[in-house]
Amino acid sequence: xxxxxxxxxxxxxxxxxxxxxxxxxxxxxxxxxxxxxxxxxxxxxxxxxxxxxxxxxxxxxxxxxxxxxxxxxxxxxxxxxxxxxxxxxxxxxxxxxxxxxxxxxxxxxxxxxxxxxxxxxxxxxxxxxxxxxxxxxxxxxxxxxxxxxxxxxxxxxxxxxxxxxxxxxxxxxxxxxxxxxxxxxxxxxxxxxxxxxxxxxxxxxxxxxxxxxxxxxxxxxxxxxxxxxxxxxxxxxxxxxxxxxxxxxxxxxxxxxxxxxxxxxxxxxxxxxxxxxxxxxxxxxxxxxxxxxxxxxxxxxxxxxxxxxxxxxxxxxxxxxxxxxxxxxxxxxxxxxxxxxxxxxxxxxxxxxxxxxxxxxxxxxxxxxxxxxxxxxxxxxxxxxxxxxxxxxxxxxxxxxxxxxxxxxxxxxxxxxxxxxxxxxxxxxxxxxxxxxxxxxxxxxxxxxxxxxxxxxxxxxxxxxxxxxxxxxxxxxx
Amino acid sequence: xxxxxxxxxxxxxxxxxxxxxxxxxxxxxxxxxxxxxxxxxxxxxxxxxxxxxxxxxxxxxxxxxxxxxxxxxxxxxxxxxxxxxxxxxxxxxxxxxxxxxxxxxxxxxxxxxxxxxxxxxxx
Numbered sequence: 031x032x033x034x035x036x037x038x039x040x041x042x043x044x045x046x047x048x049x050x051x052x053x054x055x056x057x058x059x060x061x062x063x064x065x066x067x068x069x070x071x072x073x074x075x076x077x078x079x080x081x082x083x084x085x086x087x088x089x090x091x092x093x094x095x096x097x098x099x100x101x102x103x104x105x106x107x108x109x110x111x112x113x114x115x116x117x118x119x120x121x122x123x124x125x126x127x128x129x130x131x132x133x134x135x136x137x138x139x140x141x142x143x144x145x146x147x148x149x150x151x152x153x154x155x156x157x158x159x160x161x162x163x164x165x166x167x168x169x170x171x172x173x174x175x176x177x178x179x180x181x182x183x184x185x186x187x188x189x190x191x192x193x194x195x196x197x198x199x200x201x202x203x204x205x206x207x208x209x210x211x212x213x214x215x216x217x218x219x220x221x222x223x224x225x226x227x228x229x230x231x232x233x234x235x236x237x238x239x240x241x242x243x244x245x246x247x248x249x250x251x252x253x254x255x256x257x258x259x260x261x262x263x264x265x266x267x268x269x270x271x272x273x274x275x276x277x278x279x280x281x282x283x284x285x286x287x288x289x290x291x292x293x294x295x296x297x298x299x300x301x302x303x304x305x306x307x308x309x310x311x312x313x314x315x316x317x318x319x320x321x322x323x324x325x326x327x328x329x330x331x332x333x334x335x336x337x338x339x340x341x342x343x344x345x346x347x348x349x350x351x352x353x354x355x356x357x358x359x360x361x362x363x364x365x366x367x368x369x370x371x372x373x374x375x376x377x378x379x380x381x382x383x384x385x386x387x388x389x390x391x392x393x394x395x396x397x398x399x400x401x402x403x404x405x406x407x408x409x410x411x412x413x414x415x416x417x418x419x420x421x422x423x424x425x426x427x428x429x430x431x432x433x434x435x436x437x438x439x440x441x442x443x444x445x446x447x448x449x450x451x452x453x454x455x456x457x458x459x460x461x462x463x464x465x466x467x468x469x470x471x472x473x474x475x476x477x478x479x480x481x482x483x484x485x486x487x488x489x490x491x492x493x494x495x496x497x498x499x500x501x502x503x504x505x506x507x508x
Numbered sequence: 509x510x511x512x513x514x515x516x517x518x519x520x521x522x523x524x525x526x527x528x529x530x531x532x533x534x535x536x537x538x539x540x541x542x543x544x545x546x547x548x549x550x551x552x553x554x555x556x557x558x559x560x561x562x563x564x565x566x567x568x569x570x571x572x573x574x575x576x577x578x579x580x581x582x583x584x585x586x587x588x589x590x591x592x593x594x595x596x597x598x599x600x601x602x603x604x605x606x607x608x609x610x611x612x613x614x615x616x617x618x619x620x621x622x623x624x625x626x627x628x629x630x631x
Contacts, residue, residue: 151591158598165605180609195553202560
């Protein structure tokens with residue numbers, strides 16, 4: 031049973047050419063992840079020792095509600111994106127399609143690895159695996175994308191190096207890199223300067239990977255020029271998985287005193303700044319993809335804010351926001367990515383009257399946008415509600431104000447587009463389109479986008495069950 | 509007493525390499541130089557980890573030799589070495605990907621200078 035879960039991880043890497051494999055493997059991983067999550071919820075964390083070496087020497091994989099939940103999220107998005115990528119891949123040469131497939135699976139397995147590993151150094155290796163695959167995928171946009179990717183590579187490597195150095199300090203203090211072992215030994219190791227340096231390095235490293243303001247400089251360029259399926263996946267999942275890693279390290283590994291407390295209070299102000307800066311910058315963009323990228327900076331601010339407030343409500347909000355935002359962002363980028371074939375541009379003006387040309391895609395886009403703004407029946411409302419509750423519980427009034435103001439800002443920049451979509455007069459559909467009555471976009475593009483839109487709504491409607499069934503179990507003991 | 513003991517000199521070396529690398533990545537205009545600086549920085553971390561494994565009078569952690577010499581022999585900690593072997597692999601592959609990207613940039617834009625590149629992109 032345990033093997034059934036690890037096999038897809040390994041199998042994905044060797045999966046190469048077949049297009050079918052690319053779709054099936056994440057789907058299998060999804061089923062396995064759901065199964066593993068159920069086991070973890072029913073009977074506690076599930077440990078697997080790679081190569082039969084017991085920790086702390088061997089590498090350990092742990093499925094607990096938190097990691098398992100993230101794995102389900104990653105696998106779900108990977109499956110949908112794999113389907114979505116179909117039409118895009120048919121347009122490029124078979125060789126490049128093969129490269130895409132293998133890189134995509136490598137990225138997915140790297141991300142799944144991050145969510146499941148119980149070892150800090152192993153996490154570093156998976157972080158680099160997924161990053162390397164992401165560099166390759168992003169660069170396939172050609173021209174500008176390659177330059178943006180190279181700069182991302184430099185910054186990403188600095189981040190990873192910081193993180194690795196941080197592990198070095200913790201290792202020097204305790205002599206172990208296993209998470210559970212570290213959590214046991216670190217309180218005894220005290221909170222000297224080595225501990226502080228280690229914590230700071232790890233937090234900064236992961237914050238760069240998450241693109242938290244002000245360390246987000248690499249992101250908008252990298253996101254704007256990449257091919258649509260790539261960006262749909264990377265924008266949705268990569269920063270979330272880094273956020274998961276940060277949560278894991280801060281709340282499950284390090285003792286909640288001294289350096290960590292300081293790190294959290296610094297992070298909370300940084301996050302509040304990020305929420306505002308991201309929203310304002312998003313407002314200033316004319317290219318929709320760039321706008322979405324900056325809105326990600328703001329939304330990651332929410333997640334970090336939730337982490338740094340650190341009480342149960344805020345953490346619930348952060349986790350719910352990770353889920354909701356990942357799904358909504360994938361939906362938004364997917365919708366934008368399926369359009370430009372016809373509108374040929376992705377600036378705000380190009381969306382004029384798009385609802386008449388692609389009503390369903392635009393409906394999904396609107397739904398996801400509403401979720402990010404935080405309109406009641408969608409996922410975003412409830413995660414923001416929990417975050418707000420957490421901020422009030424912590425008596426952090428400024429942060430509560432920040433949450434409200436930035437919701438207004440995001441309402442402004444999203445409604446700007448939604449207004450264009452539905453009310454502005456756009457170019458009339460061509461005669462040939464009307465006479466043939468073919469579907470607005472290829473079904474393979476439409477399907478995943480609509481599914482994601484529906485999931486946004488479902489997470490919103492059933493958020494209570496999601497919180498009690500999974501997220502509550504995933505919270506650290508406070 | 510001097511500021512740092514002689515035995516800690518390798519940590520100073522590690523820190524120096526790190527800072528030199530970071531400085532190079534920030535300041536150099538040429539992408540190849542940035543990449544080289546990145547490698548220097550990674551070597552800094554590797555030196556740091558390997559220094560952690562050191563013990564005064566330690567021998568290489570090879571079991572056969574220890575069996576010959578008796579049981580309580582001080583030996584260097586092998587775990588950081590194993591970790592760094594992995595880190596070196598990661599660093600090599602990162603460099604490989606980066607060089608591939610550079611080749612593509614050079615083919616397309618005929619330059620690897622950051623300022624020039626930004627000019628061309630702005631056109």
